[in-house]
Structure formats: C-alpha cells, structure tokens
Amino acid sequence: MSTSLTWNRKDLIGIEPLSREEIETIFTAATAFKRAMEADDKKQPYLDGRTVVNLFLEPSTRTRLAFEVAAGRLGADIITMTGNASSLTKGETLRDTAQNIAALRADMIIMRHSASGAPNYLSKVVDIPVINAGDGSHSHPTQALLDSFTLLEKFGSLDGKKITILGDILFSRVARSNIICLQKLGAEVTIAGPSTLVPKAFEAMGAKVSHNLREALQDADAVMLLRIQHERQSSTHFPSLGEYTSMFGLNKERVKWLKPDAIIMHPGPINRGVEIDSEVADSERSVILQQVTNGIVVRMAILHLCSCAYKNKPIELPA
Amino acid sequence: MPDILWITGGRVIDPANKRDAIGDVYIIDGIISNDISEDQKRFAKKIDATGLVVTPGLVDIHVHFRDPGQTHKESIRTGTEAAAAGGFTTVVCMPNTSPVCDNAGTIQRIIDKVARDAVVNVYPTGCLTLGMEGERLAPTGQLKKAGVVAMTDNGKCVQSNEIMRRAVEYAKMFDLTILDHCQDETQTEGAVMNEGEWSLRLGLRGWPKFAEDIMVARNVLLAELTGAHIHMQHVSSANSIDIIRRAKERNAPVTAEACPHHFAFTDANLHDYDTSFKVNPPLRTDADREAIIEGLKDGTLDCIASDHAPHNATEKDCEFDIAPLGIIGLETSLAASLSTLYHSGRLSLSEVIALMTHKAAAICKLDSGTLSAGATADICLFDLDEEWTVDADQFFSKSRNCPWHGQRLTGSVKATYVAGKPVFDGQSIIA
Numbered sequence: 001m002s003t004s005l006t007w008n009r010k011d012l013i014g015i016e017p018l019s020r021e022e023i024e025t026i027f028t029a030a031t032a033f034k035r036a037m038e039a040d041d042k043k044q045p046y047l048d049g050r051t052v053v054n055l056f057l058e059p060s061t062r063t064r065l066a067f068e069v070a071a072g073r074l075g076a077d078i079i080t081m082t083g084n085a086s087s088l089t090k091g092e093t094l095r096d097t098a099q100n101i102a103a104l105r106a107d108m109i110i111m112r113h114s115a116s117g118a119p120n121y122l123s124k125v126v127d128i129p130v131i132n133a134g135d136g137s138h139s140h141p142t143q144a145l146l147d148s149f150t151l152l153e154k155f156g157s158l159d160g161k162k163i164t165i166l167g168d169i170l171f172s173r174v175a176r177s178n179i180i181c182l183q184k185l186g187a188e189v190t191i192a193g194p195s196t197l198v199p200k201a202f203e204a205m206g207a208k209v210s211h212n213l214r215e216a217l218q219d220a221d222a223v224m225l226l227r228i229q230h231e232r233q234s235s236t237h238f239p240s241l242g243e244y245t246s247m248f249g250l251n252k253e254r255v256k257w258l259k260p261d262a263i264i265m266h267p268g269p270i271n272r273g274v275e276i277d278s279e280v281a282d283s284e285r286s287v288i289l290q291q292v293t294n295g296i297v298v299r300m301a302i303l304h305l306c307s308c309a310y311k312n313k314p315i316e317l318p319a
Numbered sequence: 320m321p322d323i324l325w326i327t328g329g330r331v332i333d334p335a336n337k338r339d340a341i342g343d344v345y346i347i348d349g350i351i352s353n354d355i356s357e358d359q360k361r362f363a364k365k366i367d368a369t370g371l372v373v374t375p376g377l378v379d380i381h382v383h384f385r386d387p388g389q390t391h392k393e394s395i396r397t398g399t400e401a402a403a404a405g406g407f408t409t410v411v412c413m414p415n416t417s418p419v420c421d422n423a424g425t426i427q428r429i430i431d432k433v434a435r436d437a438v439v440n441v442y443p444t445g446c447l448t449l450g451m452e453g454e455r456l457a458p459t460g461q462l463k464k465a466g467v468v469a470m471t472d473n474g475k476c477v478q479s480n481e482i483m484r485r486a487v488e489y490a491k492m493f494d495l496t497i498l499d500h501c502q503d504e505t506q507t508e509g510a511v512m513n514e515g516e517w518s519l520r521l522g523l524r525g526w527p528k529f530a531e532d533i534m535v536a537r538n539v540l541l542a543e544l545t546g547a548h549i550h551m552q553h554v555s556s557a558n559s560i561d562i563i564r565r566a567k568e569r570n571a572p573v574t575a576e577a578c579p580h581h582f583a584f585t586d587a588n589l590h591d592y593d594t595s596f597k598v599n600p601p602l603r604t605d606a607d608r609e610a611i612i613e614g615l616k617d618g619t620l621d622c623i624a625s626d627h628a629p630h631n632a633t634e635k636d637c638e639f640d641i642a643p644l645g646i647i648g649l650e651t652s653l654a655a656s657l658s659t660l661y662h663s664g665r666l667s668l669s670e671v672i673a674l675m676t677h678k679a680a681a682i683c684k685l686d687s688g689t690l691s692a693g694a695t696a697d698i699c700l701f702d703l704d705e706e707w708t709v710d711a712d713q714f715f716s717k718s719r720n721c722p723w724h725g726q727r728l729t730g731s732v733k734a735t736y737v738a739g740k741p742v743f744d745g746q747s748i749i750a
Binding site for chain 2: 084094095113114115116117120121135136137138139170171173176199201202204205
C-alpha cells in the first residue's frame with residue numbers, strides 16, 4: 001500500500017470517481033486511526049469545534065451510530081436529524097432543509113436517503129462537505145471502503161483475490177459499491193443469488209454472475225452476504241424467504257464448500273436463519289464484528305480527509 | 320383590395336407536393352395561391368426569404384398545455400407562443416388536463432379559450448375512458464361533436480384488453496384515430512428510467528422496453544382485429560419499431576411517432592441524476608436511438624412529435640425519484656430534429672420536414688402541413704445553418720424542463736405565419 005497521501009475531495013458521494021490511490025489514502029488514514037484506537041488513544045480531535053449534521057432520512061441504526069462515534073472521536077459536535085424523506089417533502093424540500101443546515105453554520109452533512117442520487121443533488125445545493133451514508137439502491141461508499149479495509153487486514157493485498165457477494169444484489173447499494181471498490185483494488189467479483197435478484201446485466205459492471213451457490217463459493221477467498229431487503233423489493237422477485245434459505249442460505253454444510261481460509265462477511269443487520277445460520281455467523285471464519293469496528297476508523301478517515309480538503313489544510317494523521 | 324403576401328427568394332420545401340427549390344410563395348387573404356397577376360404583384364407585401372427555408376407551418380400532434388387546471392406550468396397562451404416560436408402552426412393537445420377531457424363541456428371550454436388566447440391552431444383530443452381510469456368508455460360521439468380530433472388516454476394506457484378493444488371499435492364508428500401511450504403498468508411500478516445497465520449503475524427503478532413492446536404488439540393486433548387506426552405515441556424501443564414495421568408490411572392500420580429527445584439522448588444522459596432528462600417513456604439505449612432514426616428514415620415511424628410536457632422549475636428541483644416526468648420540446652423540436660437527423664447526414668431535409676408537417680397532420684386527418692394552392696397559409700421560415708445555444712430561461716413556455724439547455728443546436732426559426740398573418744418574427748410574438 002502506498003504511503004503518500006492523495007486526497008482533494010470535500011464530498012464522498014460514491015466509489016465510482018475514486019482512484020486506487022485515493023482509496024489507499026483513506027486506508028492509510030484509517031490505519032493510523034486504528035493504531036491510535038488500539039493504543040487506547042481514541043480521541044483524535046481533528047474536528048474540534050466543528051459541527052457535523054447526521055441527516056438520516058431513512059431508518060438506520062449501525063451506520064448512524066458508526067458515524068456518530070467516528071465524528072465524536074474526532075471531537076466534532078454532532079446533531080442527528082432522523083425522519084423519512086416523504087415526511088420531509090410534505091413541508092420542505094431537500095434543498096430548503098439542506099440550506100437551513102448550512103445556514104446554521106454546520107461544517108459537514110452526512111446523509112442517508114431512500115432516493116438514489118439524493119447526495120449527488122445535495123452536493124450541488126450546499127457548499128459544505130457531503131458524505132453519503134447510503135442512497136437508495138445506488139451507493140454506500142463507506143460500507144464498501146470498510147469492507148475492503150477489513151479484507152486488506154486479512155489478505156494484505158486484494159490483487160487477484162476472488163470475492164463472492166451473495167444475496168439481493170438488485171436492490172443493494174452495498175453490493176454496487178463493493179463491486180466497484182473491490183475491482184479498483186484488483187479483486188475479481190462474483191455476484192450470486194436468485195436470477196430475479198442477480199440479473200445478468202450486472203456483467204456490464206465487470207462482475208461475474210452466478211446462480212449456482214456451490215460454484216460461487218468454492219473458489220472464493222471471501223464471501224459477503226447481503227440481507228434480503230423486504231422493504232425495497234416487490235413481492236414478485238422470489239417465492240418466499242423459506243425458498244431463499246433453502247437455495248441460497250449459508251449454513252454449516254455449505255460452508256464446507258469454501259476454501260479453508262476463506263472468510264465470511266456481512267454488512268448487517270443479519271437475519272439469522274434466513275441468509276446465514278447462527279453457527280456460521282458466530283464462527284471463526286466470520287469477520288462481521290471486525291467490520292463494525294473498522295467502520296469507525298474508516299469513517300474517521302473519510303470525515304477527516306474531506307474536512308481537510310474543504311478547509312484546504314494539509315492532512316495530518318495520528319503518529 | 321385583397322391582402323397579398325409574396326414570399327420570395329427562399330428555398331421552398333413542401334414535401335406533400337414534392338417541391339424543393341428556390342421559389343416564391345403567394346398568399347391571397349390567408350390562402351396559398353399558385354400564382355398572382357403582375358397587377359397583384361405591385362400591391363403585394365414582399366417578404367425577402369433569401370437564404371432561408373420556407374416550409375408549411377410545422378405540425379405537432381402531441382403537446383400538453385396544462386390548460387385548464389395547471390396553468391402554473393403552461394397555458395394555451397404560453398403554449399401556443401412556444402409553438403409559434405418553434406415554427407409550429409398546428410398542435411394537438413393531450414386530454415390529461417384538470418379536469419380531464421372526458422366530457423364535451425371541458426372540450427368546449429378549451430375551444431373557447433383557444434379562440435380567445437391561442438396564437439396558432441390548437442386541436443383538442445378526448446379521453447378514451449372516463450377519468451382516464453381505463454374502466455368505462457368516455458362519451459366518444461359527444462366529444463367528436465364538441466370538436467376533438469382524436470381519442471387518447473395519454474399519460475396513461477388502458478390496461479384492460481377488453482376496454483381497449485371496445486374503445487377502439489367504438490371510436491372507429493366516428494372515424495377518430497386512437498393515439499396510445501403504450502405502457503404495461505405491471506412492469507413499471509415505481510420506475511423512473513430505462514431498465515438496463517444505467518439503471519443498475521444508478522440504482523434507479525427500471526422501466527423495461529418490454530412494457531412498451533407488449534402494448535405496441537397488443538395495439539397492432541387490435542388494429543388488425545377491428546380495422547381501427549391506432550397511432551403509437553412516443554415510440555422509444557427498437558423492438559416496438561420492429562413490431563410496427565412488420566405490421567405495416569401486412570397493411571395493419573397503424574402509425575407511430577418519435578420524439579426528438581428519444582433520438583437525441585440516451586439513458587447515459589442520466590448519469591448525474593439530472594431531472595430534466597426524466598421522461599416517460601424513458602430515454603433508452605444507443606441501439607434504440609439508432610432504431611428510431613432508422614424507423615424515421617424508412618417510414619416505419621410516420622412523424623415527429625415533441626410530447627411537450629411542461630413542469631415548473633421548482634417541481635423538477637428535487638431528488639430524481641420524486642421529480643415529475645416530462646420534457647418541453649416545442650422551442651427545440653425543429654433544431655433538435657435538424658441537428659440529429661439532417662445535419663448528421665441521416666435524413667434529407669425534405670424527409671425531416673415531411674415528418675413535421677403533412678405526415679403528422681394526416682394521422683389526425685388534419686388539413687394542414689402543405690403549401691398546396693387553396694390551403695390555409697400556415698408557414699414557417701427558418702435558417703437551416705444558424706447555430707444557437709439553447710437558453711431555456713428565454714423560452715416563451717412557462718416551464719424550463721429542457722434537456723437541451725446550454726447545448727448548441729443548428730437551425731433557427733425566423734418567422735411563423737398563421738393564415739397569412741405573422742405571429743412570430745424571429746424575436747417576439749406579434750399576434
């Protein structure tokens with residue numbers, strides 16, 4: 001991994017525009033924050049006196065908490081606004097909400113929104129940094145970055161590594177961001193699941209499409225499971241959760257198809273007994289909780305880098 | 320003393336009469352005349368059209384003027400001003416106003432307002448079904464008596480094959496063309512763009528071409544079954560064009576139109592979620608765009624229509640998912656068509672003009688779009704080669720939802736005449 005720092009963005013909207021050097025800069029910063037955290041030096045007050053607004057217009061627990069913890073450890077004041085986009089639009093447009101936040105002299109907006117592209121729009125409406133915490137089915141860049149960071153901790157390099165993403169790909173922003181991020185880091189991506197949720201058209205994004213679970217698992221160095229998103233998909237995409245589990249659920253027997261050192265990942269929240277059995281989720285192979293911990297330092301890195309770029313300040317990192 | 324106009328020195332293109340040559344157009348009291356006497360020439364008002372193209376006034380059989388009911392978006396006055404500025408002298412209005420045009424009273428109200436406010440010819444259409452709900456037939460005969468020139472539920476598509484069959488059979492009795500917006504709604508729930516690579520990348524709900532194709536196919540079969548003339552609006556999919564081409568080979572009574580935005584843009588234009596490109600049916604792929612141009616060239620597609628669909632700037636200034644569908648086109652339609660079809664070398668000038676004049680008029684059996692002797696003198700004068708930058712803020716339309724905003728187009732309207740009277744002089748509306 002290179003150690004020179006390449007970062008000149010005030011917004012993080014998606015993975016698409018990031019170069020490999022920029023992604024590696026995030027990881028360099030995250031590594032520094034992680035080292036400090038493990039030395040019990042949790043507070044790194046680079047955002048002291050800054051106000052960060054968490055604008056969560058779609059329900060979220062872990063991403064919101066992770067951003068709150070990350071901003072808090074950077075010393076920022078954090079305001080969290082939750083609601084849903086439809087109740088927001090009843091009285092006020094997203095433009096007006098955002099401009100009010102900016103007028104409060106907030107220094108950064110972290111937004112979760114049910115509409116794909118909402119952060120692209122927001123970044124044109126306000127001047128302050130916009131961090132995408134997930135938009136519709138489009139993008140979830142911080143999740144993909146923390147996933148790759150976790151994989152790099154395990155494997156050192158992703159060049160030539162085979163990663164399988166299994167589950168509801170069609171409606172998943174996590175899958176889209178990971179397909180792009182993993183390939184930028186040199187990995188080969190296979191997406192797997194039922195044909196209605198894993199359409200062939202994804203091959204245009206460079207991923208291999210498989211509907212055969214055994215085939216998708218046997219060569220993988222890591223498998224990322226995704227939750228079946230009841231709230232997003234119409235009921236016509238597959239027969240039932242029971243059918244899904246019987247065909248694509250990851251259980252003890254199917255884990256045997258994996259290579260011995262392959263790891264199991266999940267962005268959460270996990271549905272035990274649906275896409276993953278408890279004994280698999282809690283097994284040695286699982287890095288699900290490491291992902292959560294890494295989510296803090298990767299987000300600290302992103303908030304810090306975007307703030308430095310916005311303020312036009314040189315990037316300092318913990319020793 | 321008759322009022323005589325003599326347009327001289329321009330390249331006169333009148334595709335209905337296979338005319339394309341430098342020449343003169345004579346107008347006596349608002350009517351085209353083949354010739355005028357030497358005596359009349361002395362009294363004629365002479366208009367020098369040297370360097371310009373002189374064509375029949377353009378005809379657009381698919382516009383939304385939002386009047387009555389949503390005049391913050393457009394009105395008959397501003398919509399017809401936009402038409403005149405775009406070279407159009409005849410437009411056909413869709414019936415999804417508020418209230419919708421499913422009764423003779425609303426048609427009468429529109430006709431009264433047109434008489435008062437319009438600067439070009441406006442013909443209304445009637446709904447196929449009551450409330451455009453696709454369940455019960457609208458009073459077609461009464462609507463015809465009130466003055467509609469075609470029947471359509473545009474904006475929606477009758478989903479029930481039984482209702483559509485009866486609506487078509489019934490409208491045939493009145494010799495009314497059915498204009499259909501082809502969309503199987505079971506395939507498009509929540510859809511905001513073309514289903515394909517770009518919808519996957521952008522994480523937006525896809526509107527598959529299949530949803531259009533299946534309704535185009537249904538309508539072809541219904542036209543063959545009933546003998547009624549069904550016209551497919553805003554065809555956007557290559558498969559639909561193929562279905563229509565084969566239907567025409569069997570002499571099925573079907574026609575079809577294409578919109579400039581569908582042959583100028585693709586779904587890749589949505590890459591940054593710009594809501595001015597959000598339209599129904601959605602912008603498709605490059606292969607579809609090519610198929611549309613091919614269909615216009617070989618006659619599978621009969622005309623160009625703008626589907627001028629105004630929405631307020633604030634309504635489009637939002638998240639992509641919740642922005643309304645629609646693009647305004649009257650003030651860019653000619654230049655966009657010339658730029659994409661003619662200046663690119665794909666179609667001849669005469670072919671493009673035919674698609675925007677008599678061939679469009681014929682679909683709704685309108686007596687417009689020619690410079691034949693005896694025809695009403697609706698005329699458009701334009702500079703074929705003048706380049707301009709589209710600035711939606713300068714439009715006569717009340718709305719600004721124009722995907723060409725900021726782009727360069729070639730071809731600029733210099734004057735528009737309705738029944739021999741100037742209504743647009745290249746700068747201002749003068750009616």
